[in-house]
Amino acid sequence: MSYSYEHPRPAVTVDCVVFGLDRVQQLQVMLIQRGLTPFKDRWALPGGFVRPEESIEAAAMRELQEETGIERLFLEQLYTFGEVERDPRDRVITIAYYALINIAEYTVQARTDARDAAWFDVQQLPKLAFDHQQIFQVAKQRLQGKLRYQPIGFELLPCKFTLTQLQRLYETVLEKKLDKRNFRQKILKMKLLIDTEQMQSGVSHRPAKLYQFDESRYLALKEAGFNFEI
Amino acid sequence: MSYSYEHPRPAVTVDCVVFGLDRVQQLQVMLIQRGLTPFKDRWALPGGFVRPEESIEAAAMRELQEETGIERLFLEQLYTFGEVERDPRDRVITIAYYALINIAEYTVQARTDARDAAWFDVQQLPKLAFDHQQIFQVAKQRLQGKLRYQPIGFELLPCKFTLTQLQRLYETVLEKKLDKRNFRQKILKMKLLIDTEQMQSGVSHRPAKLYQFDESRYLALKEAGFNFEI
DNA sequence: GCAAAAGTGTTCTAGTTACACCCATGC
């Protein structure tokens, strides 16, 4: 089957930069190993073609599901990359998305094209296919910028988390040390965390309180003009 | 002539939200009147198809030049709109850009398709074609957000401007009153304005000093970790 | 001399930063 148009058209794809945290709160990104040329065997961002009957956001979500089994997550459009030579085969414009997930809740695995999916520490990425290194850089900068002004970090943590986990997350992503007392004071003063009255268990030191992010309260406060900021 | 592909492809366009300030520092947006169906005679954002040999940013720049005569300006990617039904004829994905120009420096006029180009006050826009109202809204929000944290407002003003003009610009775009003394103190303390030693002329009141934005100094300060903020 | 916008400092308040010790648990 073939499709004809009066004017030439670029192919349109979506690519996803999926961030997660490992057990020691190090920032990871999910990559898949390409099974086909060009860049065969090279690691790349998960992605694929936009189909005629789906919106671009739906395409990004579908690709993530197909390639990794990931289902519900934070997904936001990042930027559209449209340099003429970014794909050696053909003119391809890609709309990049970035996603945040709690690694513990998913078992990532390749599902299509016999491709391998795996997490990589953002400090030690392999050489990537196409312009994916550039897309990753833009995504990392966006994440750093957004984390300070919107409560998106909770997407990376389990539903119940300790204040130290939260602080480590900020330190990892923002790449700087934060003062423990100031951090706690600031975050607790916002009244956006629910004390679950539960404790961490199985640790060989004093167990920490577990908190939950109070999303409905955040939405209410935002309506009233509140601005989240770390 | 016709072009065939193995899989169906969406058409890809760019659309531009061009902002300017009128003589009394009111925010304006440039629209063109459509000469063709659908939405014939309706006002729309300037834009058009991305050609195979040009990057998407180059396409946005070219469309602006073709339709309005505008040449050098601040242009930045906004967002990509890809809902399936956003164009009634066909699947069309559009990459939206926003641009800032100093109206006084350009005479805007229609150049192609016998279409009319004109400036509209953002408070009184006509009904727009396609999803252009939504694109405009996103652009306005982006402009408001960006203006506070990056010195992009100067793009809207003539090269030499008074502090009152600058303050009015911020008040107009951010839609709130600012305190004159605090505003001046803050902006002058940044040392980003060059006193041209010239004065406003032809006004029937005390003439104001004219300033210029010192871009090279801004770039140097930014390297050193300085963050612009109003 | 009057209308219109330019220009100029200080006080008060709120938020940010810096900083050190005791506590609870597992082994």
Add this chain to the structure above:
DNA sequence: GCATGGGTGTAACTAGAACACTTTTGC
């Protein structure tokens, strides 16, 4: 009992907000 991370308050400093009058020009 020791190693490990959990948990807590205050003082100094800095940035932001509120606020009113004099100056210069054209007509």
